[in-house]
Amino acid sequence: xxxxxxxxxxxxxxxxxxxxxxxxxxxxxxxxxxxxxxxxxxxxxxxxxxxxxxxxxxxxxxxxxxxxxxxxxxxxxxxxxxxxxxxxxxxxxxxxxxxxxxxxxxxxxxxxxxxxxxxxxxxxxxxxxxxxxxxxxxxxxxxxxxxxxxxxxxxxxxxxxxxxxxxxxxxxxxxxxxxxxxxxxxxxxxxxxxxxxxxxxxxxxxxxxxxxxxx
Numbered sequence: 001x002x003x004x005x006x007x008x009x010x011x012x013x014x015x016x017x018x019x020x021x022x023x024x025x026x027x028x029x030x031x032x033x034x035x036x037x038x039x040x041x042x043x044x045x046x047x048x049x050x051x052x053x054x055x056x057x058x059x060x061x062x063x064x065x066x067x068x069x070x071x072x073x074x075x076x077x078x079x080x081x082x083x084x085x086x087x088x089x090x091x092x093x094x095x096x097x098x099x100x101x102x103x104x105x106x107x108x109x110x111x112x113x114x115x116x117x118x119x120x121x122x123x124x125x126x127x128x129x130x131x132x133x134x135x136x137x138x139x140x141x142x143x144x145x146x147x148x149x150x151x152x153x154x155x156x157x158x159x160x161x162x163x164x165x166x167x168x169x170x171x172x173x174x175x176x177x178x179x180x181x182x183x184x185x186x187x188x189x190x191x192x193x194x195x196x197x198x199x200x201x202x203x204x205x206x207x208x209x210x211x212x213x214x215x
Contacts (some may be wrong), residue, residue, distance in 0.1 A: 074099040074189050076109065077203035078168065078181045090120070090171050091209060093181055094164040097128060103158035103192035104128075106135070106151025107165045110184040111204070115144040117179045120171040123148045126164030131156065151190075158192040176210030 075098045081091040095109055107128075113121065121139055123146055125132045135149040148166055152158060168181065182204040188197035 072100040072198070073200050074101060074198045075201040075203060076107070076165070076183055076187050076189065076199060078111070078183055078205040080205055080207050081170075081181075081209065084169065088171065089210075090169055093168045093205065093207075094126060095123075095166040095168055095183070096126075096163065097165045097189065098162045099189065099198070101191050101198055102160045104160070104189060105158045105192050106149065106188075106190045108136075108188040108197075109146065109148040109166055110187045111146045111168070112182045112184065113144045113146070113170070114179050115141055117173055117177060118144075118170040119173045120169075121146065122169045124167050124169070125150055126166050128163040128165045129159055172209045174210065176208070178206060178208045180204060180206045 077096050077098065079094040079096060081093040084090045084092040095111075097104065097107060109123070115121075119141070121141060123137065123139070125134070129150060129152060131153055132150045133153040135151060136147060137149075138145070138147040140146075146168070150166070172179075183202035185202055187199055187202055189199040191198055
C-alpha cells in the first residue's frame with residue numbers, strides 16, 4: 001500500500017496542453033511583402049505616371065491655336081531708269097515706297113552710285129507726298145552718296161498708300177555700260193504713332209544705259 005502511494009507521489013500528473021495558451025510558432029521564411037501587394041503598387045504607380053503625363057500635355061499651349069503675328073512689310077526700291085531727255089542724255093529712276101502700313105509721315109532715302117559713271121546727279125520729290133517738306137538733301141558726287149529726307153508738312157495729314165517718294169536723275173559719263181543704284185539699309189520710313197523706322201527691305205537696281213539700253 002505504501003509502495004503504491006509512493007509511486008503515485010513520484011509520478012507527476014501531466015495536464016493536457018491548452019492550445020489557446022500556446023504562442024504561435026515564428027515563421028522565419030515568410031516574405032517581407034506578398035507578391036500581390038507588389039503588383040498592386042506597381043500598377044498604381046504606372047497609372048499615376050500616365051495621369052501626370054496627360055495633365056502636363058493638356059497644360060501645354062496649343063501651337064495650332066496660337067495667334068499668328070503678321071509681319072507688315074515696307075520696301076523702298078529703285079525702278080529701272082528711263083530716258084527723260086534724249087537731247088541731254090538724262091535718265092530718271094523712281095524711288096518707290098511699297099508698304100502694308102498706313103499714315104506715312106516721312107521717308108529717308110540713303111543710296112550710293114558710281115561717281116565715275118553717273119554725273120549731274122540730282123534727287124527731287126516724287127508725287128507720293130502732295131506738298132512735301134524737304135528736311136535734308138545731301139549729294140556727294142566724289143564718294144557717290146545721296147542722303148534725302150522728306151515728309152509731310154506742318155499741319156498736313158499722313159499719307160496712305162504706295163507710290164514714288166522721290167525721283168533720282170543722272171547723266172551717264174560713258175556712252176554705254178552697266179551700273180548700279182544701291183539703296184542702303186539705313187534708309188528709314190516712319191508712320192504716325194510709331195517712333196522707330198518700319199522699313200523692312202531695300203531694293204536697288206542694276207541697269208544698262210546708253211547704247212546698251214537702246215539695243
